[in-house]
Amino acid sequence: MRALAAKLEAATAAPGPAPARPRVVGALSAAVVDSNPYSRLMALQRMGIVKDYERIRGVTIAIVGVGGVGSVAAEMLTRCGVGRLLLFDYDTVELANMNRLFFTPDQAGMTKTAAAAKVGGGWGVAGWPRANPSHLLSPPQTLANINPDVAVEAYHMNVATVAGFDAFKAAICRARERAAAPTDAAPPPAPSRVDLILSCVDNYEARMTVNQVALELAQPWLESGVSEDAVSGHIQLLVPGATACFACVPPLVVASGIDERTLKREGVCAASLPTTMGVIAGLLVQAALKRVLSFGAVSGYLGYSSLTDFFPALDIKPNPGCLNPACVAAQAAHAAAAAAAPPPPPAAVEAAPEHEDNEWGIECTADDGGEGGGGGSGGGEGRPLPAGVEYSLPAAAAPAPAALAAATAAAAADAHGGAGVDDLMAQLQALGR
Numbered sequence: 001m002r003a004l005a006a007k008l009e010a011a012t013a014a015p016g017p018a019p020a021r022p023r024v025v026g027a028l029s030a031a032v033v034d035s036n037p038y039s040r041l042m043a044l045q046r047m048g049i050v051k052d053y054e055r056i057r058g059v060t061i062a063i064v065g066v067g068g069v070g071s072v073a074a075e076m077l078t079r080c081g082v083g084r085l086l087l088f089d090y091d092t093v094e095l096a097n098m099n100r101l102f103f104t105p106d107q108a109g110m111t112k113t114a115a116a117a118k119v120g121g122g123w124g125v126a127g128w129p130r131a132n133p134s135h136l137l138s139p140p141q142t143l144a145n146i147n148p149d150v151a152v153e154a155y156h157m158n159v160a161t162v163a164g165f166d167a168f169k170a171a172i173c174r175a176r177e178r179a180a181a182p183t184d185a186a187p188p189p190a191p192s193r194v195d196l197i198l199s200c201v202d203n204y205e206a207r208m209t210v211n212q213v214a215l216e217l218a219q220p221w222l223e224s225g226v227s228e229d230a231v232s233g234h235i236q237l238l239v240p241g242a243t244a245c246f247a248c249v250p251p252l253v254v255a256s257g258i259d260e261r262t263l264k265r266e267g268v269c270a271a272s273l274p275t276t277m278g279v280i281a282g283l284l285v286q287a288a289l290k291r292v293l294s295f296g297a298v299s300g301y302l303g304y305s306s307l308t309d310f311f312p313a314l315d316i317k318p319n320p321g322c323l324n325p326a327c328v329a330a331q332a333a334h335a336a337a338a339a340a341a342p343p344p345p346p347a348a349v350e351a352a353p354e355h356e357d358n359e360w361g362i363e364c365t366a367d368d369g370g371e372g373g374g375g376g377s378g379g380g381e382g383r384p385l386p387a388g389v390e391y392s393l394p395a396a397a398a399p400a401p402a403a404l405a406a407a408t409a410a411a412a413a414d415a416h417g418g419a420g421v422d423d424l425m426a427q428l429q430a431l432g433r
């Protein structure tokens with residue numbers, strides 16, 4: 001009887017399945033309540049860091065390579081509420097990946113894209129080569145489980161093949177909603193439907209594939225990499241024509257004409273640390289957020305050396321002698337666009353509100369002299385003042401510069417007890433005699 005009671009107690013005390021998170025439809029809520037998954041993100045807007053955080057719901061990001069860096073980047077973007085993620089990878093989850101973040105042992109054998117993207121219940125889908133019955137009992141943690149608001153598209157493919165190149169490019173361009181049919185008056189919109197590509201691959205060929213697709217589509221992208229000894233890494237922003245492309249400054253091993261595939265030795269694998277990969281994924285997604293949400297500055301290149309805690313940042317200009325003709329054409333187009341662009345208007349200093357809203361209900365209104373246009377701190381040049389208010393020195397009676405200089409000299413003379421500089425010099429000489 002006691003044993004049965006204990007069993008019953010244990011059964012009722014055991015935590016049940018986590019409640020499914022409801023989809024957020026429509027505007028993101030900024031309500032500061034424990035049940036709002038976006039309250040901490042929307043606070044960025046309230047604190048003036050990001051002007052319009054909700055823009056992230058319209059952002060599409062492609063991640064090529066869902067490994068140690070790419071999977072973590074995908075999770076970060078999912079938790080940030082990005083609108084759509086496109087995941088590209090040809091690999092499967094292995095137990096040897098368990099020193100990294102994101103994937104779990106029960107996902108071994110699944111393709112990385114399926115393990116990341118599919119929600120519980122999607123068993124037997126294409127791209128999941130080996131059915132593992134344990135999955136039926138414990139659905140893998142997936143991006144859809146973390147945040148159902150994010151649309152995730154999984155592409156199980158190797159982009160660094162001829163067929164993969166075409167399929168990758170087609171997926172980047174697929175189903176783009178065009179605002180209007182292109183006309184002679186307006187240039188056609190860029191064919192890409194993606195705001196940013198994040199390259200998280202581990203080989204040169206795949207990087208060159210992303211580079212080529214990006215150049216052909218005028219597509220900005222962020223490249224990332226972690227060293228084979230697992231203690232350093234980097235991220236790099238590549239904007240066709242404006243910055244170096246990946247072929248502008250090839251890695252030394254490639255410039256030396258060595259085939260990268262010959263470097264791999266049997267029985268020797270690259271080292272990896274979840275820490276370094278987490279740092280690089282964090283830097284990568286931080287740069288991506290800054291770019292797509294227009295806040296802060298994104299370095300052209302940002303390195304990370306963990307042994308010395310060194311973060312070098314620099315810009316890499318495009319190479320006019322780049323061997324990729326698409327890059328040279330993009331550089332020419334960028335230079336022509338820069339030359340044709342009208343000169344920037346005089347710096348309009350827009351006073352950003354310190355706080356988007358405030359609990360005291362204080363409002364700043366324009367000093368336009370209109371009804372209710374009082375308040376404000378002083379009037380700007382030429383700005384009409386509200387009735388009954390005037391400057392301490394009326395503009396009409398402002399002294400001429402010569403008069404102002406004379407007044408300044410007189411003030412200086414007053415400061416020395418009414419004596420001019422010549423008088424003071426004479427007094428000094430008299431004392432010296």
Ligand SMILES: [Zn+2]
Binds near residue numbers: 244245318322
């Ligand atoms: Zn180039």
